[in-house]
Amino acid sequence: MPVSPDYRPDPRFSDLGPEFGDVVAPADFPETFLRVRNDRAAATVGLQTLTDAEWIAHFGRFQPLPGQPGPLAMRYHGHQFRTYNPDLGDGRGFLAAQLRDDQGRLLDLGTKGSGTTPWSRSGDGRLTLKGGVREVLAAAMLEAQGAPTCRILSLIETGEELQRGDEPSPTRSAVMVRLQHSHIRFGTFQRAAFFGRRDQIEILIEHVRSLYHPAVPEGDAPGLLTAIVAASARLTARWVAAGFVHGVLNTDNLNVTGESFDYGPWRFLPFYDPAFTAAYFDQTGLYAFARQPEAVFWNLTQLAGCLKLVADVEPLTEALNGFGPAYIRELRAAFLERLGVKSLGEAADQRLMDTTLALLREKGEAVRWEPLFHDWFAGFSSSARALAGPRAKDWQGKAFDAFRFALFEHEPDRPERLENPVFARPDPEELLIGEVEAIWAAIDANDDWSPLSEKLARLETARSARSLAGGST
Template sequence: MPVTSAYRPDPRFFDLGAEFGDPVRAADFPETRLRYRNQRAATSVGLEGLTEAEWIAAFGRFQPLTGQPGPLAMRYHGHQFRTYNPDLGDGRGFLAGQLRDDRDRLLDLGTKGSGTTPWSRAGDGRLTLKGGVREVLAATMLESLGVPTSKALSLIETGEALERGDEPSPTRSAVLVRLQHSHVRFGTFQRAAYFQRADLIEQLVEHVRALYHSEVAEGDAPGLLAAIVEASARLTARWIAAGFVHGVLNTDNLNVTGESFDYGPWRFLPSYQPGFTAAYFDQTGLYAFARQPEAVFWNLTQLAGCLKLVADAGPLTDVLNGFGPAYIRHLRAAFLMRLGVKSLGEAADQRLTDTTLALLREGGQTPGSPLRWEPLFFDWFAGFSSSARALAGPRAGVYQGEAFDAFRFALFEHEPDRPERLEHPMFAAREPEEMLIDEVETLWADIAMGANWTAFETKLARLETARQAWDFAEP
């Protein structure tokens, strides 16, 4: 299979042994129709030269790429809505391979909807096409907003009729492949701890440390936890600044590199609503928008509990206590990034964060025309440099009153960061790119009812334009 010299296979997880995964085979799908190919991501790992037939062979039929040992279903446990489940593991996906990207980072090729495994728990191992479309949209939108996220690499429709309780059935099927830095979950550690296998915890600590947090000293479990706490705090802050609700923050959906992945019932906020939930089954609001930091911290405490098999509790507790300050620090940085301004010091940066949230809170309650989350950052990007644009725009009537005055004062204290970005044509538009649920459903309706992929492809092209316009540094 033709790959470029940039393709560098490095299947390191496979070396961990049988306690961490099970060799599996992909399903034999009746059809393989390529619906999405992320050529930019493919280029980063030397796979851009694959023909469509070769792409489908690799990511629809799962013929192993050169240097890859074949699919492996990963073993893990997890808390699901804070109830421990020892029967998890890759039930409809597997690790298809690992390779280095153009920044020498180790990336996983992970699947979703690729067939049954020993951990399928009577499920069919399949993914609905709608679920695949939604994951592509979520990952692409989050990447454009500077959130550490997996990248959807491939989506192939597979020609099966699936029965689902939360979609009109029968519904179409697909298989997704994502690129992300690690699929080692908090739940991977939980499984080892469940069996009281300190040896497996030690093996995992060294594996994760060496490959993803090499600044940590060998054998330093508290140091590794500190690195994961820091990465998780950054991820959570970026979610909040993006107005994103993951929906299912179970311990098997958080990984050791602080990277967002596995998008199910996600939503973006229409306006500032702290109690906004993404999943219809989250009836208590456990994973509501404003409770996401609490959820991530709770999951980190479960990871720390696993590490007590190989480290003293005191240092681990000290590390956990650092999550709150780290989250606040990253939240300030995330709001500065989204508003396109430079830091002016902790006090001024916190004032800007607080006044931004206050304006979103007040504006979101405006009768008739509430201030939506995303437009505020679009209107006021680069601070004073956008003043005339914002005050002549469609939300000029919202930008008044005490909350706005406090926000504008705090914003104008800060120097614009690369204000030349405002020269991008995107900022001449009246509205930003958003990803609210009504648009998602409309995009899906075109596909479901008319087999029309044009609107979906156009949206992805616009999000790529937005990514280039925002030009946030890749996490």
């Protein structure tokens, strides 16, 4: 049986009509080598029972899954580094399927590297294997840290030699499939607005409202914007708490459900640095670590501009103005979750967040971002462990005293999680660029996939340790 009884196809994007997507054919790859198969993610949508041969047929050759109409390249526009580009769209990917997960949510299977489409422009429609490996790692790390993220379902090497101007070429090729709540982007609305299509904006609003934000009343464009603002604030806050820099926060890389995807030149902070950038081509620091909230808000204003075709400016502005307060609330909550403590109220929670950032700022390169959250997870319950660990000498000074006082005000949240062997280790799982390059080097030089497999296993262990007993992360 190719799929389990839990598989529930529900293709809905095609309901929007042919003006929102193009029927396309996948590339015919010369070879298919299954490199990453995410059975935990597959089990949430009833695909874990596929054999490897069936897996490759569906996610390497893209034979449609049961009840699915076949590949659709989605149409959208977008601002790229704040310059409007009307020539975008799915240029090396497509929507392969839509299905319900074990919570009843509608999820997409979206591809990257699956061949050319009408929106490929001069591109080859392919994905480098290194790019695919980097996306697998980014999604796994963010999920382990409790950030809303797509999950990489599949990575298949495709046997082509690709030419790229920004890395050694020829380089190996791959096709990737991500499992994600929605691929409808801010840029999907921008395309409709660009052509002055009020009717398409209304269709999109109802589609997005009914499928992803059903609490919003029918026809309530400001209400839908409010929901998207809230989801985007949560996403941005959890990026910051994770020390994550997306790198390319264009309007085609943000979606209506507030779920992170399309990981290109991402980085995790080695240590606190507000100006840290991920993309070598981001020479002005537009998408630097500390500017990510500003970038997301700017993108939300572009979405609001599209909704002006069907709604008054005042309620849309009111919805936008909710981003700042929502972001701060979500950031406080994210820091509490990362530190494994309970809320004590707005003032105390703000004090803890402020002193955490002040400590990271004071220590600079002496203390990396992730180890602080590892050492002090669950607050005072970790005192003996942290003060006897490899960073004991760093846990002193005025800024540390203020941090410790604020932390110890808060009651530990499920301190039994500290019994997990993850917290007995001297160092946490990090994902700095040196380790990413080392994982790729083993694959590139020796076709050794064990460092990647081992890293993914450790990240899953870390995720499980933090989410024990139904935690919010």
